Amino acid sequence: MSTSFLTKIVIDHETAYNSGLRDSYSWHQKIWKAFPGRDGETRNFLTRLDEVDGGLRLLTLSEQPPDRPDWCPEPAWESKPVPDTFFTHPRFRFSLVANPTRKVRSEKNPKNGRRVPVSHREDREVDGKLHPGLISWLHRKGEQHGFSFDPAHVRTAPRQRQSFIKKGSAGLHAATEFSGILEVTDPEKFRHAALHGIGSAKAFGFGMLCLAPAS
Numbered sequence: 001m002s003t004s005f006l007t008k009i010v011i012d013h014e015t016a017y018n019s020g021l022r023d024s025y026s027w028h029q030k031i032w033k034a035f036p037g038r039d040g041e042t043r044n045f046l047t048r049l050d051e052v053d054g055g056l057r058l059l060t061l062s063e064q065p066p067d068r069p070d071w072c073p074e075p076a077w078e079s080k081p082v083p084d085t086f087f088t089h090p091r092f093r094f095s096l097v098a099n100p101t102r103k104v105r106s107e108k109n110p111k112n113g114r115r116v117p118v119s120h121r122e123d124r125e126v127d128g129k130l131h132p133g134l135i136s137w138l139h140r141k142g143e144q145h146g147f148s149f150d151p152a153h154v155r156t157a158p159r160q161r162q163s164f165i166k167k168g169s170a171g172l173h174a175a176t177e178f179s180g181i182l183e184v185t186d187p188e189k190f191r192h193a194a195l196h197g198i199g200s201a202k203a204f205g206f207g208m209l210c211l212a213p214a215s
Contacts, residue, residue: 004195005065007034007079009072012055019071024049024173024204027058034066046197046208048097061195061208087191091214095179097159099201100137115200117174121156138178141198146189147182154180173201181214 011019021027027049032038035045045062060066061082068077101115122133134156142148159175184190197207 002063003081003083005060005062005079006082007060007062007066007077009058009060009076009078010052010055011073011076015073015076016056021056027205028203030069030071031058031060031066033069033071034060035062035064036067043203046195046202047205048208048210049205059208059210063195084191086211086213087194088187089184089213091181091183092211093180093214094182094212095177095210096198097175097177097206097208098137098199099173099204099206100134100176101174101200102132102137119158119174119176134176134178141193142182142185144189145193145198146184146186147193148185149180149182154178173204173206175206 019030021030028047031045031047044064045060045066047061048059050057050059065081066079068074068079100118102118104114104116118132118134118137120131120133121135123136124131124133135151135154138149138154139151155178157177157179159177161172161174194209194211198209199207201207
């Protein structure tokens with residue numbers, strides 16, 4: 001069976017600032033240095049950035065073992081293998097920081113539209129139109145990625161919006177953290193989601209399922 005790798009970096013705010021880690025996209029660019037020789041290739045890792053006491057924690061799940069980059073102090077680095085058998089449990093406690101969005105179609109050109117963040121937990125009807133909420137968004141992702149959950153036992157918590165600069169242009173992502181217990185309904189789809197992420201903006205630290213087996 002194949003193995004993936006979970007890597008944790010914990011640094012203080014001063015070290016992050018001095019290393020040029022100012023926003024979610026700069027973290028993504030910097031973590032590429034843990035995978036030398038892959039410039040120009042497709043990203044094959046997920047990241048998640050969290051505030052912790054006194055600093056920041058970056059989690060990375062990758063298909064290949066990473067190398068500690070020079071900007072990361074040795075005591076701040078921890079990496080361990082995750083065997084494929086880990087993903088075969090029937091139930092997991094999970095935490096997911098996602099960028100849930102819905103498409104708003106243009107009245108002038110119905111084929112085109114823009115994506116807007118989903119911030120309300122339950123579905124809403126506005127001006128005769130149904131606006132799906134966060135729980136519906138997660139239900140769709142569960143059907144797509146091989147898991148189910150009880151909405152009554154899933155917590156949805158807004159996170160601070162994340163600003164970033166990419167190629168000179170400023171952007172903003174809305175963030176929601178989902179947490180609770182999920183049940184695996186399709187092991188192969190679920191494993192793919194665990195390794196490749198859920199939802200959009202994965203290059204900005206969204207979509208990584210943090211999992212612990214549940215009894």
